[in-house]
Amino acid sequence: MTPSQNGVRPMAAITVRNLSKTFSRRGKALDDVSLVVQPGEMVGMIGASGSGKSTLIRHISGLLVADRGTGGQIEVLGTPVQQGGSLNAGARFTRARVGVVFQQFNLVGRLSLLTNVLLGALGRIPSWRGSLGWFTRAEKLAAMQALHQVGMADFATQRASTLSGGQQQRAAIARALVQQAEIVLADEPIASLDPKSARRVMEILAHINREFRITVVVSLHQVDYAFAYCPRTVALRDGRIVYDGPSTALTPKFLTDLYGAQSEELILPGAYGQGRDEAAAEPAPIGRPATATAIAG
Amino acid sequence: MVDLDQGRQPVPATHSSPGRPADGTEVGLPPRDLKQSWGTVILWAVVLGLLVWSWEGADMRPEELVANSANMARYLQGFLQPDFYDWPIYLEEMIITVQIAIWGTALAVLCAIPLGILSSENIAPWWIYHPVRRLMDAFRAINEMVFAMLFVVAVGLGPFAGVLALWIHTTGILAKLFSEAVEAVDPRPVEGIKAVGANWNQEVIFGVVPQVLPLWISYSLYRFESNVRSATVLGIVGAGGIGQILYESIRGFYYGETAALLLIVIVSVTLLDILSQRLRKMVI
Incomplete structure (x- = not known):
């Protein structure tokens, strides 16, 4: 049973308290991380590779568990996901309310786009029906609607593997929509995409955040995207949160102070200026260039 | 150059x-x-x-090949005049042989799907995949002829014993091949399915099976080919098929008949190999 929507907003969308994670090979990936995300926020998460962004996101969605005996705790939409290094029994049902968008899209290549998107409903429908792949007409229509939202309805019958990275990533977002996710966690969603597809995906994320009030946490490799699309940015370094505040404060100088030599990885030569220009050209405050027409087109 | x-x-x-x-x-x-x-x-x-x-x-004793070359030549001479007099019986027996292989393989595929998944390291916990793997090892280790002899005792002479023998032995082989395919899947789509709140069954059905299906089909067809070949000898122990008359004609020194039977086996196996190869190319 999914906890019912009773109209009363839970206090926070995501609450992370004192989370630490140590991998046997790589050492400490997260070091006493605490973070609160309010419903309806769009939060960017930046940091060099290995700074713990993906690890944090995978903990929130319950795909990883924290170190035992450290008292680390995660609550999502008022429901505990994990505490003290063990997953809560109902984690699967919380997972159903949280959409995850992955760097490598994680679609099933041999299934059609429509089926892939329909699979988003698995956490909500009776499991016998889900296991047999019996989806109702209403569910199929909802999936088509979601594909339309991300501009991929024309490709519904194509195998996911035949599509480009950007197209697959848009379908992955459609899967989160079919899931009726209240939170979307995007783990480097644009790291494997060309700049044009990357902007498109970021626009769609901003769109679903604005239109459907879906809380979005998106980890990013390049700071310009955080600057352009996310009012709030959380910066990680070596598994610790080193900055949490408005993205407008993230000037190149500030980043150099935060990251030292690592900042080169975050501010790709040229990319930063380009992002800046685009953000400046858009009328939206703190650069949120997404428009409804851009989404539909 | x-x-x-x-x-x-x-x-x-x-x-x-x-x-x-x-x-x-x-x-x-x-x-x-x-x-x-x-x-x-x-x-x-x-x-x-x-x-x-x-x-x-x-x-x-390689020297024997030379020393007895005259005998060998005579022996081969006998084979040069295949005797197709009883061909309708031969053909009927060959068809039964193929039918044994069809059922043996079909039952094995059905069993190998769950057993293969359960013996995959990346899907099942160690306390499941270890015992399942050992059981499959045992199924594979014992030759189908041995199983056929055991089943002849259990269910009596005839093709059904052959079907059971092929079933058990092939299940052991296919479960191993299937699990190797499962262990090679890309874990990311599976994680994608897990992340939407799907249960374990659904992760396997939608995340793993679509990825391994072409390989599974290919392996199954290949095992079918092999099973037709195996089924041609099952008759020697009384488990049905063309093997029985083949054995009798060899033991009776009926070289002509033996040659005819062997030709029928060769032609049928070749045809089925070609057919299954075509099918395998289609799915991969």
């Missing part, structure tokens, strides 16, 4: 001599790894040693 070699010259060679690139530094061959060359010598010594060691036990 000369032309080919010149065509393969790397581009820089046109403006600097080989072994001496543009920056002037000498490029020599990498030093020979002594450990590796000794390893090669030892490996060959072991292989030769094994062959020598097995000579006696395997009763190798």
Whole structure:
């Protein structure tokens, strides 16, 4: 049973308290991380590779568990996901309310786009029906609607593997929509995409955040995207949160102070200026260039 | 030859001599790894040693081939006049042989799907995949002929014993092949399915199975081919099929009939191989 929507907003969308994670090979990936995300926020998460962004996101969605005996705790939409290094029994049902968008899209290549998107409903429908792949007409229509939202309805019958990275990533977002996710966690969603597809995906994320009030946490490799699309940015370094505040404060100088030599990885030569220009050209405050027409087109 | 070699010259060679690139530094061959060359010598010594060691036990008598060449020629002569007089019976038996293989393979595929998934490291916990794997090892280790003899005792003479024998043995083989395919899947789509709140069954059905299906089909067809070949000898122990008359005609020195039977087997197996190869190409 999914906890019912009773109209009363839970206090926070995501609450992370004192989370630490140590991998046997790589050492400490997260070091006493605490973070609160309010419903309806769009939060960017930046940091060099290995700074713990993906690890944090995978903990929130319950795909990883924290170190035992450290008292680390995660609550999502008022429901505990994990505490003290063990997953809560109902984690699967919380997972159903949280959409995850992955760097490598994680679609099933041999299934059609429509089926892939329909699979988003698995956490909500009776499991016998889900296991047999019996989806109702209403569910199929909802999936088509979601594909339309991300501009991929024309490709519904194509195998996911035949599509480009950007197209697959848009379908992955459609899967989160079919899931009726209240939170979307995007783990480097644009790291494997060309700049044009990357902007498109970021626009769609901003769109679903604005239109459907879906809380979005998106980890990013390049700071310009955080600057352009996310009012709030959380910066990680070596598994610790080193900055949490408005993205407008993230000037190149500030980043150099935060990251030292690592900042080169975050501010790709040229990319930063380009992002800046685009953000400046858009009328939206703190650069949120997404428009409804851009989404539909 | 000369032309080919010149065509393969790397581009820089046109403006600097080989072994001496543009920056002037000498490029020599990498030093020979002594450990590796000794390893090669030892490996060959072991292989030769094994062959020598097995000579006696395997009763190798190549001189007999020459000494008895006249007998052999006569023996072969008998085969040169295939006797197709009873061909309707042969054909009927061959069809039964194929039917045994069809049922043996079909039942094995059905069982190998769950057993293969359960013996995959990346899907099942160790306390499940270890026992399942050992059971599958046992199924594979015992030859289908042995199973056939056991089942003849259990269910009586006839094709059904053959079906059961192929079923058990092939289940062991396919479960291993299936699980190897499962262990090679891309974990990311599976994680994607897990992340939407799907249960374990659904992760396997939608995340794993679509990825491995072409390989599974290919393996199943290949095992079907092999099972047709195996089924041709099951009759020797009374488990049905063409093997029984084949055995009788060999024991009775009916060379003509034996030749006819062998031809029928060769033609049928070849046809089925071609057919299944075509089908396999279609799914991959």
